[in-house]
Amino acid sequence: MSAGSAAHAIPPFKERLREALESESLPVALGRSLPQLSERRNAAFSARDFEGSQADLGGRRQAALDRMPELIEEFTAAAEAVGTVVHGPTDAAGAVATALQVLHDHEVQMVVKSKSMATEEIQLNAALEDDGIEVVETDLGEFLVQVAGERPSHIVAPALHIVRERAAELISRATGEDLPPDPDVLVGAAARHLRSRFIEAGAGITGANALVAATGTVMLVCNEGNTRLASALPPVHIVIAGIDKLVPTLADATTMLESLPRSATGQPISTYVSFISGPSRSADIELSLSMGVHGPRHVHIVLLDNGREAIRTNPRMRSALQCVRCGACSNVCPVYQQVGGHAMGHIYTGPIGLLVTPYHHGLEHVEGPQSLCASCGACASVCPAGIPIHDLIQDVREWAVAEGHSSNTMKKRALGALADERLLERGARLASKAPWLQALGRRLPGSPLKRLPLPNVQRRPFRDRIGELTTTRSKIATRVAYFPGCLTDWLSPETGEAAVAVLEALGFAVEPVPFSSCCGLPAINAGYKDEATQMMRQTVKAIEQLEVDAVVSTSTSCAGAMLHDYARLSEDDSAWAERARVAAAKVRDFTSFVAEQGIPDEMLARASGVVTIHDACQSKHGLGLGPETRELLTDAGYTVVEAPPSGECCGFGGSFSFDHPEVARRMRARKLEAFATTGAEVVCVDNPGCLMHLKEGPAVAGAGRPVHLAELLRAVVD
Ligand code: SF4
Ligand code: SF4
Structure with a gap:
């Protein structure tokens, strides 16, 4: 042994x-x-x-x-x-x-x-x-791991990474018998031994x-x-x-x-x-x-x-000690499902391992593994002890970045550009005009761009189309602002146009405000707190200047960031905490906002076609959405077919898909294959990040075309 x-x-x-x-x-x-x-x-x-x-x-x-x-x-x-x-x-x-x-x-x-x-x-x-x-x-699992000279890959099932064929080799080696890969036979032999x-x-x-x-x-x-x-x-x-x-x-x-x-x-x-x-x-x-x-x-x-005791006396991290070591968080983690516990962990593996490793074994041992978290929130949704696991992983990530363990100069610069409205605009316009630059960059020997999912930036972003939108200026109608988010603005402006059309059709006076800065979510997800705070403040200031009753976003990620993450980002500054709270109180995600109004009777069932749904992580785990999307699509006239597991992460995860493109690609492939089994022509998505990531995937025979919910609903209001 x-x-x-x-x-x-x-x-x-x-x-x-x-x-x-x-x-x-x-x-x-x-x-x-x-x-x-x-x-x-x-x-x-x-x-x-x-x-x-x-x-x-x-x-x-x-x-x-x-x-x-x-x-x-x-x-x-x-x-x-x-x-x-x-x-x-x-x-x-x-x-x-x-x-x-x-x-x-x-x-x-x-x-x-x-x-x-x-x-x-x-x-x-x-x-x-x-x-x-x-x-x-x-x-038995520990026995297999011991004979193999390995370490556990799962906190409940230590040998989860070992297939039965290899288990047969290992138990045969330990017992001196020649055993077949039959679990019953192997268990009996190990027990006798x-x-x-x-x-x-x-x-x-x-x-x-x-x-x-x-x-x-x-x-x-x-x-x-x-x-x-x-x-x-x-x-x-x-x-x-x-x-x-x-x-x-x-x-x-x-x-x-x-x-x-x-x-x-x-x-x-x-x-x-x-x-x-x-x-x-x-x-x-x-x-x-x-x-x-x-x-x-x-x-x-x-x-x-x-x-x-260090965990217990840290008020933010304390709940990590509520863990009962059930392993459910690992079982549902879409990244763990791709790479297992040896990559996603140190000695403690999976989501809970990312939390306790810095305290038991040192922050340096979690630097790489924590980067694998796609911030989807699936782990917290099944935790029987109610630990907000993905929020705490964010804390560990911020800690790792602050201590220089996970800092990345390129990423810091990119996030800095997102925080600078003028730089963001200049960069996006340049990228939109020179797609050949991207293509060239990908062809250069050793270019990191080869591995990165680079989006197609639109020549006419949403901000350029605002003047052409037909909007109500009625003083009587409830006034709402539309917040597109960077991805909709620059990559899928048609989603923004559709959202404004739907909101108008529901009787709202829409202020298509040219929000020019990022909400900060990419920096929040990446653990760059200073950059995230800067972007949060810009967004809060922009909302404060609006005379509207609600700020509606077709990005559940942006809405989720404003609704949940701003409070955490500003908790050390009471003045900003209050400003962020007041601003966030106006923020609504498009899906639940429209579902609350309901589709007007005269517009019911105007659409047709078979649609399946991708529940974005931020929609499902962050905002608790799901039934609303199905109800809206059904009322609009679409036939909804499910593609389980509909709420599993597609692999976008903000900067995750840039940090780990191969893992993200595999996660997307799994989703596309699930969509293909439904026969649906269209995949409804209510998050622009997922929309971009799914659209960029290689064609999978039978997988429907990803379309934002707002565009599907536009079919009934036009
Ligand atoms: S948030 Fe998602 S990706 Fe991150 S650890 Fe939890 S389940 Fe895994
Ligand atoms: S699901 Fe919760 S209780 Fe179970 S191992 Fe994960 S953190 Fe611990």
Whole structure:
């Protein structure tokens, strides 16, 4: 086992990403598991009040974090009262040293382990092996990873990246048998191979799913049964668990069980749930208490801090400790689905890994992986603990940029240009007049433009067409301003014209204001807070000058930025926070604004054709849109057919598609293939970024033409 137990020398991010993208087996492995996990999770919550259980679990987790120092004391006293020895809280080195000391004290030569991310976090296996202690991983996924000499790629399913054919090779190697790639056969062979080790081991090492302060109890959850054997058969049981696992009462621990198995594997309850309160004991002979009967005589619990207190005392990041390690965020992450956890993470992988890695292992280890987040928000939408994961990833990104870990001179200049209205206009007009410059740039040897998705800038942007629009100047009608956003302005001005026509038809007096600056979303997404703040202030000032009741945007990304991100950007400056709040109060996304009015009776069902829908991330996860789009299209006369998963990211993600064009291309291909299965002639999109990205994709036979919702609705008002 030594190969697998050596300290994981983690290759640089770029190498990991390249390996992931070049691997032939990884897409197969991810494709065989992740969709199933998400489907099972969705089914498990389909008849339940997910938001209610999320609020309950999140509230309990938050309350426990508030009382953490007190809970540490309470837990220590209660656990020691039942004969457990409690160590710490301590850091990674302290936890390793404590575990080694306990093993030396009991002259342990071999340990059996159950799956534990806390022991991965502190690289325990390597330290034990260096000390001459044999380590046997008994969770089947961890066993595979150990035999392969790799590291877990998923916090719940460590061997998710390993296809069954490779699993057969690995288990054959470990057992000396020639095994077929049949999961039942492989599981049986591995279980037979491991069975005797539980008996022979001098100690069992586990993590914990919860530590109950009131009773000093460890809660352990598993399906294979190995956690029970590892915690019950050896004479010594060592638990290594983060202080974030502390909960006040058994009721808090069982509340976790309502959501954890459902979110992780779609099970209503895991096969084995153990509550362990101290060493095994008996008083059957004259009530004389003897310790260590069938179970361990010695139980040690090592409380691990290792950056957790720093997270807890950071008000913005604190909720990251509410995590119950279910892995659902990874399962739905569209980027994780393409590259897996070795690229998207460090030791902790997936979306939650991007949050905790800087605190457990250092900011430098998250520089590359955090750039893989496309800011789609899917992770937060399934988190049973209610963690605003994508918002917190933004914080990590800003931190990485501020510390110089993720700064990029080219990107900084480009964002600076977006913040400069005149520079933006000059650059866009030049690009529109010289498409040959782009073509030439792409052909130059080694040109980075070859890989970048460069848009076709329009010679007549929306701002040049405003004078030609027929707009009502009535003082009686409700006045609204139309905010096109940079992409509509420069790339798809026809969307802006359609939006103005629809709003006019609904009876609004539209001020087609020439907003000339960017709302700041690209800088927000890229973590460049100074540039983002500058653009936010320009936009707020522009809105303040308008005498309108609403500012309507056909970009759900711009609307989302103004509605949600401006508050975060301005929270350190109370005057700007108030100005941003007042400005944002006027902002509306086109979809819900038009849906609220409804299509006038005389215009109903004027359109025809089959349409499928791409729910943009900002529309679905940011603004909660979805039913409105379907209702509007149906009322307009279109036949709507679904292309599941309609809300999955298309790969645009602001600067994401420029930073990781190959990953973005694969995400788009997946969407286009889904559209093609519907037979729809048109794909309705209500976000100009997605529209641009989908239009730029290579033709996929049968995939409909992407069109903005405003243009589809124009068909009924013209
Ligand atoms: S926001 Fe989207 S891309 Fe980013 S980590 Fe979450 S699910 Fe993944
Ligand atoms: S962040 Fe939420 S979804 Fe992700 S592993 Fe933790 S609890 Fe599960």
